[in-house]
Amino acid sequence: MEQARQADEAVPFFRHDLGSLELEAIREVLAGDILTTGDYVRGFEEKFAKYLNIAEVIGLSSCTGALHLALIGLGLKPGDEVITTPMTFVATVTAIMCAQGKPVFVDVEAETGNMDVNKIRAVITDKTRFIMPVHLYGQMCDMGALRALADEYNLKIIEDSAHCIEGHRDGIRPGQLSEAACFSFYATKNMTSGEGGALATRHEDLCRRLRTLSQHGMTKNANDRYKEGYRHWDVLELGWKYNMDNLQGALLNCQMSRLDEKLRARQQRAHYYRQRLMELSGVEMPAVLDGVGHAWHLMTVWLDPELRDSIILALQKEKIGCVVNYRAVHGLTYFSQQLGCSKSDFAIAADIGDRTLSLPFYPTMSYQQIDRVIVALERALAAHA
Numbered sequence: 001m002e003q004a005r006q007a008d009e010a011v012p013f014f015r016h017d018l019g020s021l022e023l024e025a026i027r028e029v030l031a032g033d034i035l036t037t038g039d040y041v042r043g044f045e046e047k048f049a050k051y052l053n054i055a056e057v058i059g060l061s062s063c064t065g066a067l068h069l070a071l072i073g074l075g076l077k078p079g080d081e082v083i084t085t086p087m088t089f090v091a092t093v094t095a096i097m098c099a100q101g102k103p104v105f106v107d108v109e110a111e112t113g114n115m116d117v118n119k120i121r122a123v124i125t126d127k128t129r130f131i132m133p134v135h136l137y138g139q140m141c142d143m144g145a146l147r148a149l150a151d152e153y154n155l156k157i158i159e160d161s162a163h164c165i166e167g168h169r170d171g172i173r174p175g176q177l178s179e180a181a182c183f184s185f186y187a188t189k190n191m192t193s194g195e196g197g198a199l200a201t202r203h204e205d206l207c208r209r210l211r212t213l214s215q216h217g218m219t220k221n222a223n224d225r226y227k228e229g230y231r232h233w234d235v236l237e238l239g240w241k242y243n244m245d246n247l248q249g250a251l252l253n254c255q256m257s258r259l260d261e262k263l264r265a266r267q268q269r270a271h272y273y274r275q276r277l278m279e280l281s282g283v284e285m286p287a288v289l290d291g292v293g294h295a296w297h298l299m300t301v302w303l304d305p306e307l308r309d310s311i312i313l314a315l316q317k318e319k320i321g322c323v324v325n326y327r328a329v330h331g332l333t334y335f336s337q338q339l340g341c342s343k344s345d346f347a348i349a350a351d352i353g354d355r356t357l358s359l360p361f362y363p364t365m366s367y368q369q370i371d372r373v374i375v376a377l378e379r380a381l382a383a384h385a
């Protein structure tokens with residue numbers, strides 16, 4: 001009976017695990033006076049900086065905002081070129097375009113889906129200013145190689161680390177070799193405040209400047225006024241509003257101590273998932289390279305492009321949540337029109353975009369649920385073979 005019930009129970013794509021600790025943290029913030037940026041944000045920033053082993057973290061309202069802020073704060077001028085990957089969420093590219101930069105794509109590695117570092121040199125021009133890698137699915141790009149290349153051409157690096165809070169590669173963590181690494185705490189990310197983001201940097205002067213720019217460029221913020229009483233403030237530079245509030249700060253602060261435990265839970269589930277998936281014919285998976293400490297954000301399979309969309313329908317019919325991360329950005333209507341690219345220009349990314357599927361995956365997912373996903377996927381593959 002129990003077995004039968006479990007066999008057709010819905011498996012959501014993601015389920016958050018925020019509970020009594022977070023509720024208590026929110027209660028504490030509400031009992032105080034400061035709901036906007038204040039001591040809870042500061043507390044989170046300090047903890048997260050220590051976790052990443054980096055000098056500075058700024059809590060922000062989103063990763064998209066963090067990317068935009070980093071670009072304008074690091075001096076992007078209209079028309080400057082930013083080299084990035086088409087195998088990403090649109091935010092990477094919209095941040096560049098909203099800052100009036102020009103995205104220049106390079107194709108990705110077929111094994112990992114990450115930006116192919118070897119293809120960068122060929123697209124560098126005298127307008128190139130930035131490289132913006134994305135650590136896809138939680139596997140870091142080769143930051144050592146990127147840094148060497150960036151230094152050779154005097155380029156700045158901004159990491160889109162939305163998938164990679166916990167990851168590392170060759171002992172390097174996000175932010176340690178770049179100008180800035182940007183994180184997301186969106187609802188389905190490894191750590192979440194519903195919406196939220198952060199920027200990590202080893203450059204303290206840059207951090208001071210970005211902090212100001214994240215609050216309209218104002219020389220004082222609400223928390224200063226609360227602590228010091230009202231003093232006149234000024235605006236020295238054009239900024240935008242990207243600050244994190246105390247409710248978000250408190251929610252994130254109390255998840256920090258569970259980060260590694262949750263990573264271990266995802267590692268174990270990823271290991272089991274991938275072993276089971278290997279038994280299925282018609283299923284490929286991204287490789288995990290030597291030296292990589294994977295953050296395991298998504299459980300990705302690569303399928304026959306002719307079958308992918310029918311398999312999504314079949315899984316959804318069985319109440320199994322799934323998502324596509326991502327159809328390649330350069331093929332989406334707006335970007336292909338604005339940037340004048342066609343799907344075949346970055347053929348490997350386009351191909352991954354046609355084949356990729358993200359299966360349900362989160363630290364509290366049971367092994368029975370994983371089995372249920374595997375069985376449903378196997379059935380869908382058999383039906384469409």
Ligand SMILES: *Cc1c(COP(=O)(O)O)cnc(C)c1O
Pocket residue numbers: 061062063064065088089091092134160162163183184185186196197
């Ligand atoms: C989620 C995500 C973003 C955007 O994060 P927000 O916090 O929602 O702005 C950017 N890039 C990638 C790769 C993402 O997965």
